[in-house]
Amino acid sequence: MHITLAPEHLFNILSFPVTNTLLMTWVAMAMILSFAFMASRRLESVPRGVQNFAEALIEAGLDFIEPILGSRKDALKFFPIVITFFLLIIISNWLEVLPGLGSIGIFEEVEVDGHQERVLLSFLRSPSSDLNFTLALALISVFFTQFSGIAAVGFLKYGSRYISFKSPVDFFVGLLELISEVAKLISFSFRLFGNIFAGEVLLIVIGVLAPVIVPLPFLALELFVGFVQALVFSMLTLVFLKIATSSH
């Protein structure tokens, strides 16, 4: 067993390193986009099949976030980013339970703890178990929130939340807010990464110890964890957006 925090490097495209997680991100994107194309290829006023499912999903999502944001207009404005987060993360998370995970790959000689070892480089690894992926999502979430806040309440007013000389208390509160934004980055990325990476390791270990039947409840658990993490990420983004865009 060879488990690393970093994703395994598979090959290069024009000196650009392609890792297994990047590959799986593309797979997840392809899955989501093919669903999107299938749903909206022939739109009918009386929905059927995939279109019906997509409509149900979108309506449920909108109805879910509307009471949080308080208005239909805001809900429509922030729905695209939230649903993109949710779909990408949940598909990424669920790729974790794909059969063959951690076992399909190529053997390669790597240096481990000072000596050469022959290890399996897996092709399949959930994107969420790569810190690059989760950090990228966290960066997008935090920066999108900041820009939405500036767009909603104005640059100076929004900036005064972080840098304020009105009173010493305000000044320190602003500093704390600034630190909390950085903390958000870390909490967003490490929460998702930690959950899914741990789940992946758990599945690999269980798979090695008892390959049949026993992993089933763990697979179910990981499906649930994957859903919860996707929900948590998108809901936190939503709540931060709400806080940033409301002029309190």
Added chain:
Amino acid sequence: MLIIAAIQAALPLALLGNNGKNVQELIRQLGIDWKLLIAQIINFAILFFLLKKFLLKPILGLLEARRQKIEKSLKDAERIEKELTEIKEKREDILKNANQKAEEILGEAKEIAESRKTEIINATKKESEKILEEAKISIEREKQKLVDEARGDIAELVILATEKIVKEKLDEEKDRELVKEVLTKIES
């Protein structure tokens, strides 16, 4: 296992030490690579815009259109129902009015007929009375005429008879007595 070793080695150093080299080591151990990071950000951006363009925009448009359609249908249904009630009310009103008018007309017609009837009856009565009166007068006149004629005839007859008697043989005394008797008879 490498993971435990990595965390054991990297975390305290990164958190406690302010050495840039340790932070770099942590980042390397975590597998953070700016090239991959940017690639993932671009991936997300692509997914976001494609989803927005190909899934959300058309379906949200469709949902909105459907919502408006349903709203319009409901409004239309309400309007139609209202109109229907109005029409019903109007129809009832018209019917009621028509009934009332018909009754009025009938009443008037009856009245007119009644008055005509009495008029005609009165006129007829008057006419018949007049005719009766005229008939009476004419009968009376005829009777008078007859009486007069009869009186004339009788007088003539009397004179003729008298003459006959006188021609036969009559003395003065007898003549006088006779005339007296005749006159008395006539007067009575």
